[in-house]
Amino acid sequence: MKKIQYERPVIQRLNAGVMNKFGTKTEYAPVTEIDGNRVKDLITKFGSPLFVLSEKTMRQNYKDANRAFKNRYPKVQFAWSYKTNYMNAVCNVYHQEGSWAEAVSGFEYQKALKNGVPGNKIIFNGPDKTESELRAAIYNNSMIHIDHLDELYLIKELATEMNKRPRVAIRVNMDTGIYPMWDRFGFNYENGQAWDAINKIMLNDKMDLVGLHAHIGTFMLAPSAYAVAATKLSDLALGVKLKYKKNIQYIDLGGGFASKNTLKGSYLQGADSSPSFDQFAEAITTAILNAGFGESDLPLLILETGRALVDDAGYLLGSVISNKRLADGRRATIMDFGVNIMFTSFWYDHKISPAQEFSQYTEDAVLYGPLCMNIDVIRENVTLPPLKRNDQVVVHCVGAYNMTQWMQFISLRPAIVLIDLEEKAHVIRKRETLQTIESEEVLPAYLKEIKL
Amino acid sequence: MKKPLINVAVTGLNAIDSPGPGVPVIRALRDSKDFDVRIIGLSYETLEPGIYMHDLVDKTYQIPFPSSGVASLLTRLRYINSIENIDVLIPNFDAELFNFIKLEETLRDDLGIKTFLPTSEQFEARQKHCLNEYGIKHGIKVPHSKKIFSIHDIPGLRAEFTYPLVVKGQYYDASVAYTPEQAVTYFNKISAKWGLPIIVQQYVYGSEVNVTALGDGKGNTIGAVPMRKQYITDKGKAWAGISLDDDELMKTTRKLIKSTKWRGGMELEIIKTREGDYYLIEINPRFPAWVYLAVGCGQNHPEALVKMAMGMPVKPWKKFDVGKMFIRYAYDMIVELSEFEKISTLGEL
């Protein structure tokens, strides 16, 4: 007699008000392969946990975004946001598609140069740029986005000293009707700071004001807020034209477009409620086209979109370490990945799929990571089939802000694999070893010896 | 002549103390002189009374909760439609409308299921936090309101508002605050549950009147019946109500539908002040639970909605009976455990 496939016995109380399982199977429908590669094979070959990036999805997202904006506006330029994911392989996929680079620190700036991005196609953002980093950016003709007055004065000094005209933009913050208002970055629009800074640059005539930049928030679900930002930046640009007879070359609306992730506490699924590139493009380009620029004066529109381009191209594969029963009777499943490598689980309810077939029976569970830290919770409540030790899962939409915010804490960081357009898997970052961690450590001689 | 049979799927079968509109909508459809209906109930929970009302509902299927997203809902509807061949679907909950509006085209083109819903622009524009702009745009008086994000905004409210004011959550919940201290309390309570922003609205003294109405999507009001609640339950729901003769109110309703080109059923919540001004306080983008009063007054709105969804001609009503009342009552059904078992384990009954 052939034996029946085993599944753990489960029993659940039928409660009024509890999520019913009928028709919800798509939520936990198994995902057994990614771009033609079986999850099981990937884990066997590269270990668990494992980050996997789909080049196909990355390029497709870029094409979708690019098309959405170019169909509506004549001059569009994307700049890859390094902080979102600065794996060189990822950056270069976007650079091959035509993206410039957007860096927010000296080391990201160096990475962009090293990747072969010409200095004049690097945008240098952020509140912390050191004197030597600014020197390099001025030397390379990069676009320097000024965040505060101290920086403005420092650049002025360097310009004199280096006898070179830096290409600068100012970062503008403003009320776009959304909360929270990011008024800690750049110069405020409503209270006149921004216009003041512009005048300081224009009257001093040591640098070229080439652009205006705003970055209104993160994970924005309201395209209308971008329309407000585009209108206000256009207004400043037109003010410059009127007063100084000079055209602002570009308007940079930063990033912040929401991805398909679901924010914690959100009632609707992110995949349904996040606006499309077309909706963002419509709001932004309409605002600029209607602002009152002459046709030949239309500024270049720069977008620093990161998350919406890469988030759903990233997957995290992992395995079950153990199952437990909590004191209150809830099922707890411990995975081999935690908040240490999946920082975004602090703010999203990531979609998690089993990587093998199951019956339709499910259990409500808490998913924990492997750390001996109470905060290591991946999902506070998730409905999954009865997983057993060594079963595998796929976490979706982890391409943004994880591979740059992960930390080596308690366990080492896993490998990252990129699946190319021919469905071949390439390691783009190796699994860390003890040596990786200790390579920068220095042990004083007198501490070398221990006796126990 | 034999009446045509139309398969209509209906949600909102929770005819409980805070009732959904599903059961009254089904009663209205069963009253139709022009067509017969087979009713396919769509339920979220296993104890929704409509599931067990076999004289009203022919078959019920559980559907996934709105929070599980469009993809799950579509998968389930595909399955249900493969058995039931649904002609028209009438969603009756605010929380599920986002998903159904999103699916409208797919349902029509892929599954042949027709709906008659507001557009997503109409749906979004009437959200509570947009009411100020809405009033200005459509020339309707609305109580002054403001979005706030912090309790530190509350002391400054005196410049624009006079107490009492209404503290509201973005989607649900509202409390009347008579002092800034109370406003702080409600701010904390409601924001903890429904998040930010909190909407502060000027409290308007007067009597609340409600209108159930149906727009054809081209600006015409197909039907509208105003009602005043005569008795309210402790959940703020009407227990009894009476249809009103109020030309001003009808004018306001027609003006709003004309200006918004509202498509589908709606309920307007309006405060009529002693001075005779009408302030719109809320628009519900679906029929109210008391929609059967309209049928009793000679306007069968759900029937007209199904006709419009099916592309049948519909003439706007010119009148309705004034002074008709509805009185809601509770009724204990006796249900076999085996029925509960079926809906609980198979998701169908």
Add this chain to the structure above:
Amino acid sequence: MNIKRNIALSDSGFVFNPSTGDSFSTNPIGLEIIRLLQEMKTAEQVKKAILAQYLTDDATFEKDFYDFVNMLNRFNLMETEEKDEKATN
């Protein structure tokens, strides 16, 4: 280890406790275990029956079985007799 005798079971996996009015849903293997327990089978006999039918091993099933019985206890589906303590130790 005695399951309450009056528990009603149906093939769909519906479990009803008539003395409390609670109802539950279980998967096919859970249903089978409850049926075996109702037939007064011991833990050892249940294990034997399941291992004969399903692709699993001794240790895995034992762990899952005690977890399942623990849930039956939590849901008040087991007789609360002192001697049960011994059986599960």
